[in-house]
Amino acid sequence: MNFLLIIGGLVLLILGGNWLLKSAVALSLKLDIPKIVIGMTVVSFATSAPELIVSINAALIGKSDLALGNVIGSNIANLGLVLGITLLLGTMEVQKSFYKTDWPVMMIASGLLYFFLIGDNVIEQYEGVILFSFLIIFLIFLLRFQKTAVIDELPEDDEPLPLYKIVLFFILGGLGLWGGSELLIKGATTLATEFGVTDRVIAVTVVSIGTSIPELAASIIAVVKKEKAISLGNLIGSNIFNILAVLGITSIITPITLVDDRLLTSDIFWMLGISFIILPLVFIPKGYRLNWKDGIILLAAYCIFIYLTI
Template structure:
């Protein structure tokens, strides 16, 4: 226990530094976007998403440069799962989230396609620099698409507080301070997580999927909860979808390119279990959005519960492996069918209300 204390303190300190750096980065980025007159939904999908994804970026990139491929990859996969199940779920528990057709038509299908592509790229047990370059090219195409469609709904820029409209100099100083904290926090968190994994006798993949992923996703969670509470549902949902896209496009792309000729080594567990879960959670958003155009409180509670089951499976696999198969059997035969029944009932009820 004593040997774990320094690692735990490093993890906590790293998360706090990342949180502070992410907050400064987000406020500075948002102020710049407002000065440029960018619509609110586009701010959520690009500028705010980049700011809240900055912890994942620095943690994964530094892990790659240090040769910790397991943390670099599992951090991205775990963060995407956390964002959909916990960030969207908890935001919906605060206020039911209405979804703009733009997300249904364009951004969520794009996220699903990119998630499946990454799963396919990683199935060969190594993510090459060529695959990383392809992801970065995809990012460029997506950004051009975002910019070309940014002026479709100019009224969406309204709704920000006057306090968020900063002058260029304060905005730039916040961006710089946030960058410094993000670099420092990333180094501390990676060091603490690696040491904790060795002390606990678990793989770095598990630590990356749980502790590191949840820690680096705190900015997304706080940003979306605050945005939801203030009535900026577009910003909350756009932040999650945009962050997940940037996690795949930017973070995995840069990490794969930075790995050079060796490529990023992929843990077989990620390919067989966690990447499919990441794709499935993204796919689950489509019927919810398409059926009634919102995430209700009940559906938000289901998303958070599913993440709890995901964590429980992770813990059992590493502490009580003999119970893992029984837990999976109960989940597949009882919990998942019940979830599907609730979602179908919600959809049918909405259609009946719409017809009447």
Template sequence: MLSGTGLFLLLLVGGVVALYVGAELLVAGAGRLALGVGLRAATVGVTVIAFATTAPELFVATIGALDVSSDIGLGTVLGSNIANVGLVLGLAALVRPLTISETVMYRHVPFMVFAAALLVVLGLDGTIGQLEGVIFLLVLAGFTAYLVYAATVDSVPAAELPDGGRDIDVRDVSFVLGGLIALVLGSRWLIAGGSGLLFELGFSELFVGLTVLALGTSLPELAASVVGAIRGETGFAIGNVVGSNIYNVLAVLGIVAVITPISVSPSTLRFELPALVVFTVVLVAMMGHGRRLSRLDGAALLVGYAVFIYLLFP
């Protein structure tokens, strides 16, 4: 019978696998449902796919806040957003240079920058409480309303869809439900295994969230963006990360803060939050230069992420 370190490692690996499988099912089902009713690839990337791939962070952060500490939630979101930019887009750009669509650059990127800035401003007093959580959720509601409006403008005419469009498929719905179940199980296993293993080694809850949980919950974004880059669907790759970073802050931290106040330590204010701002600003600057992310940009993002992880270790 496994116990201690062996059990934690098994739970950690099982959690990562379950999160990956769950996100793949969720992305496949939700993506086909959305495309079937006429949403364009870039719009699907920043809406349905981004929201679906944010589900691991939502489950891990919420369950972690209830079962372990709110530091788990904050660390997971900060670490995941930085991983999305440095690791996910870095690898995707290395696979294939990513062209930035006008829709993502001028409609969605400003919301990503605003969400990061809002997080910094609301966290300056050292606490993200219920009021701040409500503010996040209200901004999320406004962003969602904007996306719904934009989706109606950007929708593809039925005549241009494959087979003229199609009805909702029961298999796609079952993929979505199965993906959600796998995400719930995977998030619990990942928290139990990852936190137990690192706690045994003497690391803090925030460090656990910033590293193993953030990397684990970024697997869906990594899979969706890299596969999108390989297939030439750069709209999915970029939109997925931009949308996911928005939902991570507004939805995940909003829900966690409403459930339980999140404390923001002085060290987080000095390092992790500025790191998020730096990665966000650098990404926007790269996007604005020629409206694409080159392989050189991708390499620079990966190096930056490696430096961030190195500086985390005490």
């Protein structure tokens, strides 16, 4: 039964990722917005929805480690697992906006999370307000200034869609991702619980991989369709959304208390390290691109993290 839930969840996630990408590309055409901006806003918010639902539910029932571990684990999985696998499928050209805005904001958000936790092991409601406010400022900046700063090349097969179809695909995609994640998490956590592991281990492995599958589905589909601007923008944006929106909104609803110290002494440093290493990988050996070698490095780092966690 659990395996059926997992397979059903995966199918829904792949369908949802495809529908969401279709609406995002059509929306960028209609509004004349670069795809990397759409990837970092519309697609990132929709693919972060599973993390948000899981984290709020977990925090409300007193399982804060599940909420916190889910976000930290998802951010590690997005760059180690998802970007790693995506790069094995092909070289990715990187926009200048990556190091001018996207990467610095991701590192600042990650640093803020560490700073809020290190003092008292709690993300208070006012700290949640700070995180969410930072997201709003970032999005305003992104849409105001990056809209004209990004050079965008539209593939020839892109077709504008009527507004009702864009909305329909967006809703179907969001529902597919949400429903798929719910099924996947239910099946996976039941399997993990049977092995008698802690909330933190379940969160940073099974749940985080489950909630990162929308990003994986969306990114692989983006690469196959040669929409690589969406792919990298989606992953960086998703990590920013996970911290600023998911933990921000969750802690505004109810403070998030750290229970397992290993989230703070180990997992968060893995998140900061993998987030940081993306910058030198982009520039070495040739600037503004990531290739299969970088993918192997990221996947190796992720495998080591999972091995040490389990």
